[in-house]
Amino acid sequence: MNKYLLHLCLGIGFYILTPKVNSQTKGAYITGDFHQHTTYTDGSWSIEHLMKMNKSFGLDWWANSEHGGNSLYYGLISGKDKQTRVKWSAFDPKLMKGYADSSKMWRWQTILDYSFEDVQRLRLHYPDKIIFQGLEWNVPGHEHASTCILGNQYLTNPDLRNASDIAQFEYRFDRNDLDSTGGAEKGWVKSRSINDVKMFEALDWLNKNHPMTSWVIVAHPERKNLYTAADFRRMNNAAPTVCFGFEGIPGHQKREDRGEFKTDALGGATYGGCGYMTAKVGGVWDALLAEGRNWFVFANSDFHDTDGDFWPGEYLKNYTWVTNPDNPVSIIDGLRSGNNYVVMGDLISELSFTISSPESIVGNMGQTINVSGKKLKINIKVHDPESPNHNKNEMENKPVLDHIDLIAGTISGLIKPSDPGFTQDSTPNTKVIARFDATGMVKDANGLTSIKWKDLGNGWKEVSFEIKNMTTGMYFRLRGTNIKLNTPGESDAYGNPLPDTALYPNNEDKAYRDLWFYSNPIFVKLK
Numbered sequence: 001m002n003k004y005l006l007h008l009c010l011g012i013g014f015y016i017l018t019p020k021v022n023s024q025t026k027g028a029y030i031t032g033d034f035h036q037h038t039t040y041t042d043g044s045w046s047i048e049h050l051m052k053m054n055k056s057f058g059l060d061w062w063a064n065s066e067h068g069g070n071s072l073y074y075g076l077i078s079g080k081d082k083q084t085r086v087k088w089s090a091f092d093p094k095l096m097k098g099y100a101d102s103s104k105m106w107r108w109q110t111i112l113d114y115s116f117e118d119v120q121r122l123r124l125h126y127p128d129k130i131i132f133q134g135l136e137w138n139v140p141g142h143e144h145a146s147t148c149i150l151g152n153q154y155l156t157n158p159d160l161r162n163a164s165d166i167a168q169f170e171y172r173f174d175r176n177d178l179d180s181t182g183g184a185e186k187g188w189v190k191s192r193s194i195n196d197v198k199m200f201e202a203l204d205w206l207n208k209n210h211p212m213t214s215w216v217i218v219a220h221p222e223r224k225n226l227y228t229a230a231d232f233r234r235m236n237n238a239a240p241t242v243c244f245g246f247e248g249i250p251g252h253q254k255r256e257d258r259g260e261f262k263t264d265a266l267g268g269a270t271y272g273g274c275g276y277m278t279a280k281v282g283g284v285w286d287a288l289l290a291e292g293r294n295w296f297v298f299a300n301s302d303f304h305d306t307d308g309d310f311w312p313g314e315y316l317k318n319y320t321w322v323t324n325p326d327n328p329v330s331i332i333d334g335l336r337s338g339n340n341y342v343v344m345g346d347l348i349s350e351l352s353f354t355i356s357s358p359e360s361i362v363g364n365m366g367q368t369i370n371v372s373g374k375k376l377k378i379n380i381k382v383h384d385p386e387s388p389n390h391n392k393n394e395m396e397n398k399p400v401l402d403h404i405d406l407i408a409g410t411i412s413g414l415i416k417p418s419d420p421g422f423t424q425d426s427t428p429n430t431k432v433i434a435r436f437d438a439t440g441m442v443k444d445a446n447g448l449t450s451i452k453w454k455d456l457g458n459g460w461k462e463v464s465f466e467i468k469n470m471t472t473g474m475y476f477r478l479r480g481t482n483i484k485l486n487t488p489g490e491s492d493a494y495g496n497p498l499p500d501t502a503l504y505p506n507n508e509d510k511a512y513r514d515l516w517f518y519s520n521p522i523f524v525k526l527k
Helices: 046-054 107-125 163-173 193-210 229-238 284-289 329-335 508-513
Strands: 012-016 027-031 061-064 128-136 144-149 214-218 245-249 296-299 316-322 340-344 350-358 362-364 366-369 377-385 404-411 431-437 454-457 460-467 472-481 516-519 522-526
Touching: 046 061, 046 107, 046 404, 107 128, 107 163, 128 163, 128 329, 144 163, 163 193, 193 214, 193 229, 214 229, 214 329, 229 284, 229 460, 245 340, 245 516, 284 404, 296 316, 296 340, 316 329, 329 340, 350 472, 350 516, 350 522, 362 366, 362 522, 377 472, 404 460, 431 460
Parallel strands: 027 061, 061 128, 214 245, 245 296, 366 522
Antiparallel strands: 012 460, 027 316, 128 144, 144 214, 316 340, 340 516, 350 362, 350 377, 377 460, 404 431, 404 472, 454 460, 472 516, 472 522
16 A cells, blocks of 8 residues: 555545535534533532633533542532632531441532532523533543433423433442442442443443433543553444544643653653544554544543643633534534534634535535545635634744644444454554645655645635545544644654653643644545
């Protein structure tokens, strides 16, 4: 195989299109964050203040999604903004339900009786926002996953709304919830299993009871190196409409060890703020996409405190296409669809990425299209905002998009669990096949020469790329950055991000100098 997949595509062309909006006519990309912490668990600010900051940084929706197990503080009245922390033990010990000491409350109870009540009240303060009650699930046998069940959270009658389903899930399946009695009065049956058996019981329960109204998104999988490509395949197979992706770009982006990834993390660090599974072209993520598998990338703040974290929406944003921004089910559908892209530091503010065929079949991010012809048009339109981002350094708060990489790989089909290749965590057939920038003619170490995009003015850039003779199924994804090729400590001669340990210790300024965006893939199969 030619290193640019030319033997697969049998010809690549480039041409400019007139300005074109995303082919989707109904809906919008909206911004969200679904992994953040308050003093209900190990965060430092009250739930009231954190939701205020979610709105302040322009998010359209978010989820309170904190650790399972138990905790010390009443998150409504505890935090730096309240200048105090109030322990549960300050109240009547009988307040605590289930098997516990008198100082801590189980997370299932805080969700059911307190946190969701706060969510309900705060929705009244932010009526144009969608706010979910979620959970950072301590996954048996692994580390964490951002999890949510819509259940009765948005019933038409506010008096009937509750978060019983996500509370029950935490009680039954969280690795750190050791309570064995508190859910009995509600008829909840505690799982007595451990490790993967318990994890798959949980996924099976979600798949049976909430297949279209829940999500399990694996959180920062490289950090403790407790997830593998085979784990992702098994999880996705067990609950394909529930567990459909991972946090490929972790939070904690201004900590000295960026992302809170230490040397024992998979890959030894983040790479341009991105986990190794996503950052490595041909790595774990691409190995899954090469199956044609719906396994999508997301990002979240993982906010705990301001010393090492950006506020939700301040630095990282998910842009998710939803058909009805006012409908919580539409948001879950949008996440599941994979029509989502991730942006650091407001490097871009809008992206349209589509693939079309001569028979007028158009695919968007996350979609699989089946085409009869061998020609494809890959259309990209992006907005590099001229307004400042949230960088406090006014000399560096208007980052400039340097280039966009088009990454492509072949699709081999889903690997069966009985196949030795089920553990495969890389693929040799995924490469950067084209690069677009402001000038063109920039050559990388592979000999790939960049192509000049069309500048439409006011920050808008547009290109279209042609695959002339596709002979096998393929997928395509994008990444973009403000970092030039071969920038010391930032990128190599091929345009790949370098380990962030090269510029250790990381801080807020360094994070803002090193910005990337990642799209989800579009899959194309031949009829």
